[in-house]
Amino acid sequence: MKKTGKVIVITSGKGGVGKTTTTANLGAALALLGNKTVVIDADIGLRNLDVVMGLENRIVYDLVDVIDGVCKLRQALIKDKRFESLYLLPAAQTRDKTAVTPEQMKDLCEELKKSHDIVLVDSPAGIERGFKNAIAGADKAIIVTTPEVSAVRDADRIIGMLEASEIEDPTLIINRIKPHMVKRGDMMSVDDVLEILAISLLGIIPDDEHIVVTSNRGEPAILDKTSRAGQAYQNIALRIMGEEVPLMRIDPEPTGFKRLLQLIRNTFSKKA
Amino acid sequence: MASIWELIVKVFKHSDTQAADQASERLKMVLVQDRIKITPDAMEEMKTDLIKTLSEYLEVNKDELELKVTRDGAQTSLIANIPIQGGRAEVVGKRKEVPPKAHFEEGEEGLIGKTLTDPTPVKTPKKRKTRKGKKARKATTTTKRKAKTTPPASTAPAVSTPTV
Numbered sequence: 376m377k378k379t380g381k382v383i384v385i386t387s388g389k390g391g392v393g394k395t396t397t398t399a400n401l402g403a404a405l406a407l408l409g410n411k412t413v414v415i416d417a418d419i420g421l422r423n424l425d426v427v428m429g430l431e432n433r434i435v436y437d438l439v440d441v442i443d444g445v446c447k448l449r450q451a452l453i454k455d456k457r458f459e460s461l462y463l464l465p466a467a468q469t470r471d472k473t474a475v476t477p478e479q480m481k482d483l484c485e486e487l488k489k490s491h492d493i494v495l496v497d498s499p500a501g502i503e504r505g506f507k508n509a510i511a512g513a514d515k516a517i518i519v520t521t522p523e524v525s526a527v528r529d530a531d532r533i534i535g536m537l538e539a540s541e542i543e544d545p546t547l548i549i550n551r552i553k554p555h556m557v558k559r560g561d562m563m564s565v566d567d568v569l570e571i572l573a574i575s576l577l578g579i580i581p582d583d584e585h586i587v588v589t590s591n592r593g594e595p596a597i598l599d600k601t602s603r604a605g606q607a608y609q610n611i612a613l614r615i616m617g618e619e620v621p622l623m624r625i626d627p628e629p630t631g632f633k634r635l636l637q638l639i640r641n642t643f644s645k646k647a
Numbered sequence: 648m649a650s651i652w653e654l655i656v657k658v659f660k661h662s663d664t665q666a667a668d669q670a671s672e673r674l675k676m677v678l679v680q681d682r683i684k685i686t687p688d689a690m691e692e693m694k695t696d697l698i699k700t701l702s703e704y705l706e707v708n709k710d711e712l713e714l715k716v717t718r719d720g721a722q723t724s725l726i727a728n729i730p731i732q733g734g735r736a737e738v739v740g741k742r743k744e745v746p747p748k749a750h751f752e753e754g755e756e757g758l759i760g761k762t763l764t765d766p767t768p769v770k771t772p773k774k775r776k777t778r779k780g781k782k783a784r785k786a787t788t789t790t791k792r793k794a795k796t797t798p799p800a801s802t803a804p805a806v807s808t809p810t811v
Binding site: 570 | 671
């Protein structure tokens with residue numbers, strides 16, 4: 376059966392803001408919602424999506440093999456066994472960005488669209504060839520940023536470049552918000568960032584230590600019920616599907632005496 | 648004493664210049680530079696063209712014309728500060744290119760909807776020139792400001808307006 380899926384690129388300009396984690400979790404959440412989903416690691420030479428998803432031991436062929444005709448597309452797709460319909464197309468680790476052209480990438484996305492509902496492309500950092508490859512076949516773009524000067528500046532540049540490439544109306548995910556810092560006025564708020572970038576907000580993700588744990592284990596955070604970030608990713612997946620989900624309330628963690636009480640309570644409840 | 652007080656203030660009250668505000672301000676400044684890329688050559692070319700076009704309507708002070716990019720909130724604008732020669736002008740349409748002595752009759756040369764005006768230059772008293780630097784009228788690229796270049800007809804009796 377032929378599908379006409381959507382290709383969504385996840386990009387940021389700056390590195391280390393959470394593109395790969397976002398791709399892995401949104402991919403899992405969208406698959407959980409019943410979409411046949413494929414996630415592509417477009418960071419050729421620096422592949423990481425495979426380890427974040429815990430699929431690193433199952434790679435046989437990669438994106439460059441598909442493009443070079445070494446294998447068929449279907450052979451390179453790795454099925455994530457924890458989900459009904461989630462697939463990974465890993466990047467090549469021993470090649471570099473120039474192994475793929477934007478035209479080839481576009482063709483690849485077109486091909487994947489025929490058999491999948493959603494194609495998520497994890498873009499590399501930067502604005503060069505790797506980025507151009509990643510956006511080549513995209514219908515939509517999600518920009519990930521954190522509330523930091525450098526990340527927001529780079530996001531602004533990316534917005535300009537997407538506009539120039541005629542990928543319209545990119546949406547924004549603001550990652551790693553630290554509520555207590557925002558409350559103190561030490562970190563830019565969601566509104567501060569939105570005022571500067573002036574694009575529509577897709578979601579906000581609180582800074583969450585669970586993400587480090589789930590990444591270490593190669594598991595998606597959306598399956599961790601205690602993870603606030605995991606919940607935020609599920610909300611975002613619903614919004615991508617067109618549902619209206621209110622923004623997650625991000626309140627500061629209690630401090631001082633209240634924090635102490637909470638710690639004591641948590642310690643006891645864990646033992647119980 | 649003072650140092651103890653300072654310590655107390657430091658503990659209970661947060662610093663006045665909030666880091667988040669500083670971040671926002673610095674970002675806004677740096678993005679003005681990032682977002683608009685105009686090479687010095689292109690800027691000069693734009694200036695020349697602007698002077699050429701505006702001169703068809705009024706006499707501008709070419710040497711003091713300024714073009715710059717500014718940002719106000721989410722809006723980035725190209726602001727042109729265009730001092731008007733002599734600080735006076737009545738603009739009802741295009742001027743004649745070369746100020747001739749002849750006074751055109753209505754319709755005589757108005758082929759493409761050009762409004763013909765008596766192009767007698769507006770008298771420019773010398774002393775006004777010295778003030779123009781600061782008092783020069785500002786014309787921006789926004790339309791609401793454009794109106795400013797057209798003062799009431801009564802202020803410049805030197806220009807006669809042909810009735811249409």
